[in-house]
Amino acid sequence: MSSTVKITPRRSQERGHADHGWLKSFHTWSFASYYDSRFDKGFGCLRVMNEDRVQPTTGFGTHPHSEYEIFSYIVDGELQHKDSMGNKEIIHRGEVQFTSAGTGIQHSEYNVNKSLWVHFIQIWVKPNQSKLKPSYTTKHWSDEEKLNKMCLLIDDVDSCNVKTIAIHAPLSMFASILQPNKSIKHVFKRPKGYIHLVMRTGYDVKNGAEIRIGQNVILHEGDGAFINCDELNSEFSIENISSINAEFLLFDLE
Template structure:
């Protein structure tokens, strides 16, 4: 039997900051949150769960080297960058920037009444001094319902249906109905699963839950996965509502 370790990262233990215009949770050390035990995991450096209030956002700022992308859960986010890209990103879409030798960008919630909820992810590329680039793709909920949809993949393996990344990483998304499950065989030796906090900050009476091996996850929880390549894991939805999650296969 393949070796498999599942280590929970509970939502309540994440870093959190409330700036009124932004409420954000940090899986790894970020900004004013610093925990020596949670600096990175393989090539994953940042996984922030952000909610930005209407008419506010992140002003123009610079990035270098990292592959930076946002998975939009609800609402809409306007992206502008120094490469001349301007887009409004909606639910189901990912905007991806390979910062490489350096870019500046801004991200704003231009909606006048609704917040935007998104997952911001930073990945360390295999190469430095890459030429900056930008891409955006959209997936429907039906692409993810009760199955794993591949959204981001290593550039050497990626086809036209996914976003290519300069790192040994694959990212999947799924929307699991109650009592449904999916099984995945890892290509690499590490994994991370994040159960998106769709229901809000407080745990409601009806909420999403996942089970992976012996661990039960509530919304906002994650798990670190250590395994041998080709190890299979089954992820089961135990909650009262659909469970939307991201699964990373990485080195």
């Protein structure tokens, strides 16, 4: 790892947590009733990152959004999306549902499955343009496309390609599934980064995946880390040091 990279862990147990029965949510930054002055504005253009589990036949009723680019990375289960633009579909594992709220939309997110909880990561990004025309898209990536690779899912509209989702912000989001004893590297093209290790195995993180980032920082499931680069093109390493697959999201951003 380049010596110009500074890593600051954000431990899972330090996140905000809400248990509403039907919804169990962890908040990486200040959100709803959880407030921490250190994390009141997110990180860079990232504003919200919640790791949510919604019980069967429940969900978020119709509610408004504007200005933010809002997307959900489905880990397990099914999530039904409906919005005021006329979009309605059920999103499954491997899919990213992306909404540019722009001048304003209303949507709902509902777990229509009768027996399985849905587990997803919801992310809000502040775009670099105001009053965008609302839009919606969904794309799917298989586990194979992420296996021991940095799979690019979302990229700045000025540099993205047809395989990725375009966002109006200086941000790239990657996903990866690392097998045990495998490692991978990323070279940052922007000054900031954030990594989040998904809580695939549930709430007992002692039996979950572990990764080593940089030279000596260990993350357990649910943990994240702020990454600050003093120089562009700084190299960052991720290694799976556990006996099970480790799934993570990595953001390269300003």
